[in-house]
Amino acid sequence: MQTRAVAAHITDWLKRYARNARAKGFVVGVSGGIDSAVVSTLAAQTGLPVLLLEMPIRQKADQVSRAQAHMADLQRRFANVSAQRVDLTPTFDTFVQTVDTETEFPNQQLALANARSRLRMVTLYYYGQIHGLLVTGTGNKIEDFGVGFFTKYGDGGVDISPIADLTKTQVYELAKELDIIPEIQSAVPTDGLWDTERTDEEQMGATYPELEWAMSVYGHQTPEDFSGREREVLEIYTRLHKAMQHKVNPIPVCEIPKGLLG
Incomplete structure (x- = not known):
């Protein structure tokens, strides 16, 4: 860089x-x-x-x-x-x-x-x-x-x-x-954010370099394509990424059919 x-x-x-x-x-x-x-x-x-x-x-x-x-x-x-x-x-x-x-x-x-x-x-x-x-x-x-x-x-x-x-x-x-x-x-x-010391790695289960690697392969490969620690890290990333979608996606809006608004 x-x-x-x-x-x-x-x-x-x-x-x-x-x-x-x-x-x-x-x-x-x-x-x-x-x-x-x-x-x-x-x-x-x-x-x-x-x-x-x-x-x-x-x-x-x-x-x-x-x-x-x-x-x-x-x-x-x-x-x-x-x-x-x-x-x-x-x-x-x-x-x-x-x-x-x-x-x-x-x-x-x-x-x-x-x-x-x-x-x-x-x-x-x-x-x-x-x-x-x-x-x-x-x-x-x-x-x-x-x-x-x-x-x-x-x-x-x-x-x-x-x-x-x-x-x-x-x-x-x-x-x-x-x-x-x-x-x-x-x-x-x-x-x-905690009274007891909790590092980012302890909370997420992986280091930032590991997660950066997982982010680079996510969507192109699955955990089943790997073994050992790589498989474990990609599983962690996949789980966290799917769980966080509500944070980055627009707030769901209930759209009312036009016929009900007339």
Whole structure:
């Protein structure tokens, strides 16, 4: 990949989109992970105002320190970047106390994890609206179009997606080109939505390079064409890809026959 050219292309695309949308700039949620670090740096390179939001919810200390270190680094490098910490832990705790958590449900913990992401989406749009900024997504191609590793109306609720056509491997290549701080480049990917540490690989059952391979052969070959780990990975990808269609397809609309509307 021509990393420098790709970075310049995305930066130019962001700048043109913002101007056409008559937006002042961008707001980006910074998690301490590679995707948000790359996106926020690309946004900073536009020269337009960029607001970085750190939105911890019972966050692990290492995630917080990486996010804060990245925000400090970008503010040092770019005069158009500002940063703000919005601690959503009390808000989430109130939510947990308000909804029914005493009764145990099969998907309760996942629902609570997704609630964290949706609280962050609400916060991003609040600050985006009051400052005239575009909510800028941080999802990559594998997450957004491969396995659906994002929360519907959470981190999937954005105005623009600058790196959604790049695989995770390509995002890491961009991170080197953009001089992202080393502790983020070497961090194990995690969505940070759980009280206990759960890496992306543990949740999905495969690494990003494995899923990238599966995405490249999906639709052309089936799991039965392979054996061993390759077969297992393609089975994982196939299952996740089919399950995520409701996230990427248009919302179903019940069309009323014209005769019933007359």
